[in-house]
Amino acid sequence: MGKLNSGDIGSTGRMTDYVGGQPIHQLLQNYQMEMPYGGNGWLRYYTFKPNESIIEGWTYSPYLDEYEDSSYNRFDLIYPQDSDNDGIPDSEDNCPYAFNPGQEDDDSDGSGDVCDNCPSIPNGLDLGTCTKGTIKQSCTSDEQCGTGGFCSMNQEDADSDGVGDACDNCPDDSNVGQEDSDSDSVGNVCDNCPNNPDQEDNDSDGMGNICDICPNDPENDIDGDTICGNIDNCPYDYNKNQIDIDLDGIGNVCDNCVFNANQDQVDSDSDNFGDICDNCPNDYNSDQRDSDGDGIGDACDIVPTSSSTTSIYNPPPPPRTTTTTIRKTTSSTSSSIYPTTTIKPITTTTVPVPPSTTTVTSSSTTTISTLCPIEQIYGEDSEEVKLLRALRDTALSQTPEGKELIKLYYEWSPVIMKAMEEDEEFEQEVKEIIDGVLPLIREIVE
Numbered sequence: 001m002g003k004l005n006s007g008d009i010g011s012t013g014r015m016t017d018y019v020g021g022q023p024i025h026q027l028l029q030n031y032q033m034e035m036p037y038g039g040n041g042w043l044r045y046y047t048f049k050p051n052e053s054i055i056e057g058w059t060y061s062p063y064l065d066e067y068e069d070s071s072y073n074r075f076d077l078i079y080p081q082d083s084d085n086d087g088i089p090d091s092e093d094n095c096p097y098a099f100n101p102g103q104e105d106d107d108s109d110g111s112g113d114v115c116d117n118c119p120s121i122p123n124g125l126d127l128g129t130c131t132k133g134t135i136k137q138s139c140t141s142d143e144q145c146g147t148g149g150f151c152s153m154n155q156e157d158a159d160s161d162g163v164g165d166a167c168d169n170c171p172d173d174s175n176v177g178q179e180d181s182d183s184d185s186v187g188n189v190c191d192n193c194p195n196n197p198d199q200e201d202n203d204s205d206g207m208g209n210i211c212d213i214c215p216n217d218p219e220n221d222i223d224g225d226t227i228c229g230n231i232d233n234c235p236y237d238y239n240k241n242q243i244d245i246d247l248d249g250i251g252n253v254c255d256n257c258v259f260n261a262n263q264d265q266v267d268s269d270s271d272n273f274g275d276i277c278d279n280c281p282n283d284y285n286s287d288q289r290d291s292d293g294d295g296i297g298d299a300c301d302i303v304p305t306s307s308s309t310t311s312i313y314n315p316p317p318p319p320r321t322t323t324t325t326i327r328k329t330t331s332s333t334s335s336s337i338y339p340t341t342t343i344k345p346i347t348t349t350t351v352p353v354p355p356s357t358t359t360v361t362s363s364s365t366t367t368i369s370t371l372c373p374i375e376q377i378y379g380e381d382s383e384e385v386k387l388l389r390a391l392r393d394t395a396l397s398q399t400p401e402g403k404e405l406i407k408l409y410y411e412w413s414p415v416i417m418k419a420m421e422e423d424e425e426f427e428q429e430v431k432e433i434i435d436g437v438l439p440l441i442r443e444i445v446e
Contacts, residue, residue, distance in 0.1 A: 014057075014072060025077050027057065040064055044073075053081050053091070094124075109153075117155050118164035128153030129166040241440045259408075373416045377431050384438060390445045 017024045029044050041063035047056040059073035060066070067074065080089030083097050090096035094103050095112035104113045109124030122129050122138055130137045133149025142151050152166045161174040169178050170187035179188045184197040192199055193208025200209045203218040214220045214228035221228050222236060229235035233242050234251035243252045248261035256267055257277035266275045268282055275281040279290055279297035289298045291305045298304035378384040396402030420427035 014075065023079060025079075029059075029073075042068065050081055053079055055079060111155060116164075117157055117162060118167035121164070121167040123152050123155060123164045123166035125154060131165050131171065241443055243437065243440050243444075245437070373413055373420060373430065374434070376417060376420060377427065377434070384434070387438065387441060387445060391441050395444055 014027045040061050042061045045058050055077040057075045059068035083090050084099045086099045086101040094105055095115035098115040100112045100114045106113055107122045109122035110126030111124030113119045128139050128151040130139050130145035131150055131152045133145035139145055139151035142149050145151050156165045158165050158171050159174040161176045165171040169180055170190035173189045175187045175189045181188055182194040193211040196208035196210045202215050205218040209215040217229040219229050223238045225238045225240040233244055234254035237254045239251045239253040246259055246261040248263045252258050256265055256272055257274035260277040262274045262276045268275050269284045271284045271286045279288055280300035283299040285297045285299035291298050374385050374388055396406055
């Protein structure tokens, strides 16, 4: 726009000519000849309003404190703003602040290439691209992007890195260089795993499935036993061997009832013994003391003491007396790991079943042996028996818990033996259970 002021022709007026499509305004004013008293101090002043593309013309006399409001003295000049001086008015310029007389716009989104932060992908005033929902689809509204969709327009740039969200390979993380080492269209700064274009992350731990050691465990094997938490039977306790004697899905090292299946691990009194094996399930007794050996802990036993010995393991011991078939032998020695007992030569009798030697005096004697169930099943010198003895001597005997397990095994063995003698199917079931844990035992021992 051009503007000429002149006061030499002795009158007021205005006119507009156009040159090259641009307006040139000529404004004429001479108040001395038309106004009394030398013009009375009439002045012409202009107010520029570029945001509105308006120049306001005013005529005012400070001497009279009056405005002249005729069409030649009070007027508005409309002019097109051209901030970048490229000959295109801002109102029509697709890059009003960047010189681009050619108005190139390759993606036809209404934003010229020189000022488009995604010059090849629509994200301008006229056309956008879905960045959520049906991504990469052209759009003019969120609804066109489907459920949960978002149409990125108006040069949106969430991370302010100069790259529009519609074409930014990390729209929420600033990365001006758009580095993408694995060329999976996800920038390095936000890539959860190399060569993982879908960014699949089943456990939502920020590490893509392809390179996640535990793709379904957000804590990624927190106990460090090389078994992922989603399949670890003790996810917070190191137990690489996953031993689970009662087969309840809870590993021994974190099972509050190691010998009794209790998948729910209910422990009403919070003493670390599950209700199913707690001799006082509703009374806290972490030592499980049972002075009279009646299977009821001292903490809840009405008569907690007797002449019996103290028992502090779980579950309670078998009855102290049982009917046992005596196997007669003429030998005074035995290779069993259990002590021998000398009694009268009769076929059946009721004898104590303690883990100690008992001698009954008689005029004639027969030596018997309480056999080990493992030896009965596999044979005295079998590889399985040697392996289990090694477990007892090198592992179980080294800890208080292991010693209690050994004690428990010795005291229950006579009862198990009797049951196996009377029921071959039961013996087979016992063998299957042992066969199932032998590989784990071998790994521990070796």
